[in-house]
Amino acid sequence: MVEDKENVANGEQVSKKGAKKLAKAAKKAEQKAETASAVAANNAAGDSAEDHAAGKYGLSEMIQSKDKRSERNFVPVSELSGQVAKGLVWVRGRVHTSRSKGKQCFLILRQQSSTVQCILAVGDVISKQMVKFAGNIPKESIIDIQAKAVAVSSKIESCTEQSLELSVEQIFVISQAKAQLPLQIEDASRPELADDAEGLNIRVNQDTRLDNRVLDLRTPANQAIFRLEAGVCRLFRDILTEKGFTEIHTPKIISAASEGGANVFTVSYFKDSAYLAQSPQLYKQMAIAADFDKVYTVGAVFRAEDSNTHRHLTEFVGLDLEMAFKYHYHEVLHTIGNTFTAIFKGLRDKYAREIESVGQQYKVDAFKFLEPPLILQFADGVAMLREAGVETGDEEDLSTPNEKLLGRLVKAKYDTDFYILDKFPLAIRPFYTMPDPNNPVYSNSYDMFMRGEEILSGAQRIHDPEYLIERAKHHGIDTSKIAAYIESFRYGCPPHAGGGIGMERVVMLYLGLDNIRKTSMFPRDPKRLTP
């Protein structure tokens, strides 16, 4: 109790002072009417009758780092179960929902993915005015509450903390949200498949979500998706570091279009113009020629493709790797395949909670993989497609529908959501791809697939400058424009292979989500440059 008095005394949340200040600020705002409503309701109540809870609630002053120390020792919501029947604790969180009912106010406090029910009931501690105040706090506002954790006899189904509730004794608004939200977190969190019991079936469409990403990202599924995404990057790096890879950083502004002139963004560079890198390809290979042996890089990749599909972005995060090998590019292919296996295991074992969270909203089928991964020849894939009645040429690239169909055929036959397709036709790969020495139709190149969609494309690269020139000419490429690239191989270069992975695709397909915009925190496509 001494604790509380000190808090009030040191002025950190004197409600009248805070209210005045915020009220003044609110006057200046365009959203004046909205934000002031809670304050006004509170003040009105406060003025009309004696308030025995005065000083126990209100709007805090803006936290401006005035005082070094606070006596509030905050407990995370997820650790409240250890606090039951142990006296008062402080919790900071958001008002997820609040509703007053006569002399009581029920409020759900949310902290990231955790939620807990809080109650205020008029009595010795709580006043009528305080209950009214609590009931009027706009949803999504950040509040500090002091409360006792109390065990409940019947499970609270609507919260993640189901066995306890918080009996509130003090409540202060730290950061007040607008009363009118462009979307409701409840709506944005609603399971996609489940029928809404109340028959409302309110969903939030994608553009509304993305336009209000700060709110949308607060849903439990999004909190989980982006934590899992951080996990994919972490696993990718840790696994490769363990295998002796060195992280490098490659420039995004380049002087010549890295993968030919198409689909490249132009940048004005002082008095000149330049391009945004479509891949770190050249730089990874230069690092290999420079004796770094095994390298990876994680960074932005840009594609000026006017593709408005579920799986294309104009900017995405590339997980790229390149590796010198001794004799056969399969040394690299197996390294990449095993890296995927290790990532899948890591996600399964360390991110089970996140996967479950996403599953509460979206239909997530467990991701299946074989160990070691399944490797098929491109020709075998073509044969499987033909067997299924599809006409496709020997040297024809897989169309998106065929790619997906092949994924289903492979899943049916081998029960795996991940597989590697090796030996793509030479004709459909870039000029720097090493031809297959044993069959001129094919090349030492591969794609990898998750749930029937390509997530990695890679190959052995030609490390011999003369042969590279020959192949470039064969492709009708002006070799003077790629002179610097060719030059990199003139000072001795080990045979090498590698590949590039689209991070957002890996997360989308691992979770079985239907749109890449769900796995890009701030997606960029031909029609979206904001927020």
Add this chain to the structure above:
Amino acid sequence: MVEDKENVANGEQVSKKGAKKLAKAAKKAEQKAETASAVAANNAAGDSAEDHAAGKYGLSEMIQSKDKRSERNFVPVSELSGQVAKGLVWVRGRVHTSRSKGKQCFLILRQQSSTVQCILAVGDVISKQMVKFAGNIPKESIIDIQAKAVAVSSKIESCTEQSLELSVEQIFVISQAKAQLPLQIEDASRPELADDAEGLNIRVNQDTRLDNRVLDLRTPANQAIFRLEAGVCRLFRDILTEKGFTEIHTPKIISAASEGGANVFTVSYFKDSAYLAQSPQLYKQMAIAADFDKVYTVGAVFRAEDSNTHRHLTEFVGLDLEMAFKYHYHEVLHTIGNTFTAIFKGLRDKYAREIESVGQQYKVDAFKFLEPPLILQFADGVAMLREAGVETGDEEDLSTPNEKLLGRLVKAKYDTDFYILDKFPLAIRPFYTMPDPNNPVYSNSYDMFMRGEEILSGAQRIHDPEYLIERAKHHGIDTSKIAAYIESFRYGCPPHAGGGIGMERVVMLYLGLDNIRKTSMFPRDPKRLTP
């Protein structure tokens, strides 16, 4: 011995076939004369006399992944000491230097930072022709040798493997370098401070290095610098992950200039135009408003500044972090300070070998730091400068010379190369910086310095939208242009602070190097866009 026969038999390095093929390729090349010289010399010798070493040397076929398995079990150079007097081993590496002397050839083989001496002497195994061939292999070519590791009585000072040499029995060129190199690795590796005993003092200037980065990066110092740089990133991420931070990825293409309109690159974006992000500032803050609590991001940052200095790049790697706090931004300041301490310790403890390698070429003074880090007030820094006779205003930013002088004064007084300067004048910080509630002249902002140069700038940000508008107007900013930024704070946002670190600067200053181009693998400045 069976091993060797198999190798020859399976055609992997039949020298004549290989030579023919490469000779044919060489004809097509512009550099025909140069690359063919070694081959010609070899062929000439081979034709004139019987060669009892035929098949034991030559140019290998280009490695095109023809055969799945090779019987060559390669041993890394750094592990050769375990192979002394144990029979034949295979090693793949580069010809660092080679020199024939009558019936002997001495060759130094390099593998990343490791070097070992190899000898071929005419006798039962080695022919005259073979010695000549070995002596003519262009420097920097990649070769496979089969050899016995033999202990030597006197230390070989010129190699990292000083107690042994390799007695070669087979030698094949895997990838041949041009005979004329634009720079010599020996010259590029020469210690900067030491006088050259032979009085030549050959150095390689920076532009030549950067123009030929693939060669330049092969020096032991560069091999070490970029491994240490990977270490900085790894430590940064691991330490923050440990502290509960989540990694995020922020868009580089943005619709409005993030830090005001100056110094921003413009990108053509389909029919529109866009900008390259000058920092992930807005997005980090949005992630905080979206309940990610503590976030970091590692990625490219762009500055269209026409600054041609030792420490400016137009594109660099930003190590950015942002963190919600409870009461005081010092919660964040201490987190960042402690992160630096942990990075410095990690480098010292885990990268001692790399630091030593860099020290072989450049003067590297051990980096000194205090634990916990020294925190000075901006006003204290001003007082120290004035005491040293410098005139500087209370609300004036530190000029570069003053910044450096202050670094020297701090070092002299506190014996630390790292310190934090807190409470910068409000007037010289961006509009979104939280003013100091206790003194209107100052703000809740800080810079951090290594060896007297700024490597981090950070602050508590204004999380209240009305106050943010007030401050933006005070700075004469058109608030309609930053409406989206302000809007992010209207749905409840916790108080937060953060900062951005220039990765290349950290590595440069940790090692005490004199130019940021030494710590950017492929640097970009107003005059350099290649390689």
